[in-house]
Amino acid sequence: MKVRGTVEFRDVEMGVWVLVAEDGRTYQITGGRSSLLKEGQRVEIDGDVDDGAMGIAMVGPILKVRSHRVV
């Protein structure tokens, strides 16, 4: 699936990068290239939500990034 939104860093737990999507949902970002992780960057991410995954961040569904492009 493709999600558009803004990349943000959240200072909870050990710190976590999230994508705040245009529909208001917040995804925890995993994987992808390091160029994705820039505060405030508007991107479109191509990836999959892992429904069975859980973690320490607990900010929203975990989005496994295949690729991204800056928009």
Added chain:
Amino acid sequence: MRSLWCLLGIVCLLAACAPQPVRTKVTVRGDARASAVPHALVVDFRDGTPASEVAERARRWGLPLRLNSVEGVRSGIAIAEGVDDVDAALSRIRGDAEVEEAEPLVQMEALAFTPNDPEFPKQWNLRMIHMPEAWERSRGKGVVVAVIDTGIAYEDRGDFVRVPDLAGARFADGYDFVNDTEHPNDDNGHGTHVAGTIAQRTNNGVGVAGVAFEARLMPLKVLDRSGIGNSADIADAIRWAADHGAKVLNLSLGGPGYSAVMERAVAYARQKGAVVVCAAGNAGIGQVSYPAAYAGAVAVGAVGPDGKLAPYSSWGEALDLIAPGGNTRLGPGNGILQATIDRADFRKPVLAEYQGTSMATPHVAGVAALLFAAGARTPDEVEKSLFAGAESEGAWTPKAGHGRLDARGALEALGKGAAPVDWAPLIWSAALLGLLLLSLKVKVRPGYLNVLLNPATLLPLLLSTVGLWFLKLLWQRFVGHPPAAAEVLSLPIPDWERILFGRGRLASPLMYSALVPGLAALFAVRWRALRPVVAGLALGFAGFLLYAAWAKAPGIAYLPFTFLARPWLVVNGIVAALVCRSMLRREARR
């Protein structure tokens, strides 16, 4: 008419005698231990008694009396030590006109334990939950607490290091479900931080303190280096912990996805006698994440040093407690400080300040361990003490649950044994019965007290107001862990559903309504013999619901607005009362 007024008076009196609901907890706690100092007494002279007068009396009484301090000149407080017979001396002194009071000298000793860990002063979180006082009662000795997380930095092995402030801490055998090894070392830092809050080595002159520092930590690694894992590993670890003697399970993890496998694992652990404590989530939304939201779990939200819900903390219908989780927006020093390993290099021990509901959760897990060590036997008992001892402003709310964790309060609540039965609904029902009988014409009135003498009425009345409260207590005393049926019957009927489908949260609008007595009344239309039974049931419901409305407890589920709960309870209480009235009247016509 006069008798009517008399009865009304009695009814009002009964209602006034009903126990007041606890809105704000006012507690007077013994924070000091008092013991008499041998051969010593204290005399309080009238204010302004000159020193010469005191000396004169000391000679007369044959006592080595001296003013206690420079303040003694004004306060008139003097002490005497080395007195052979304190009682005899006191009886001599007490007759004197210049003496206001005389008594044995008492040693006051603060009932609090302050550990010598150098960074302890920075642990506002431990003071917030009254750990220094709680440590005087319990330190969690021997209780196994499973930390289901990224592992714990508990051994020097290969690249892995043990955090210095865990040296000497006690560990139970654990497991690494991510790499399938028996060495669940931490390669992230999260699990070690969480474990530190539970049982950091304390009073060792190193680093920081932990809540239940005599407990045993069971490291279970289910999350990888990036802090992510899957529901299968987590469910496995939950069952593993319960099977290997863990009494408390700490899950500072979560996700938005429901998993039946994990829900069953949580239920399994609880049924095995373990308390499952989970983080409510960091999405800052009105929905608690899983596994915290499962019925068998204790869901923990986070507060900052100001005691307010932290902006990141999730909350909602499933929330049970709030505990210190930090709020770094308030500046440095406002997170939770604990020993762990560097997040960039897991070979490097550090003291780190983090914030999150993950940090709040181990405070609750630690206090649960204190409760088990202090004599609690079942998860139910632990949870009730946690909830009853929490600092709250009254009933459960979606943003505070049962209130803010208080270790001292929880231990005190445990000391009080089983929660006392709330007799108020029964008293309200009795008062209501008086009113209902008065509202009936003499011709159709079935009498007064004799209504209650009928077991067919009395039993359903008791069941719907206080439940068979003695059943569970007897079971625990003579048989052991009570089965679900005994637990259910021990509660008033409107609360049955909360045991069957989830504890202590919002009440169901179907059970907290006139539905049950209303349906029963339909049957009584056909079978007249049921009428005394339905009368008792409806009377109980009416008293229960009206009392609940008056006491502002609890919240009702599925209502569009919270404020509708009280009108709902009042209307349904009145309907139940009318059902009772019609049952009483028809009975009388027969």
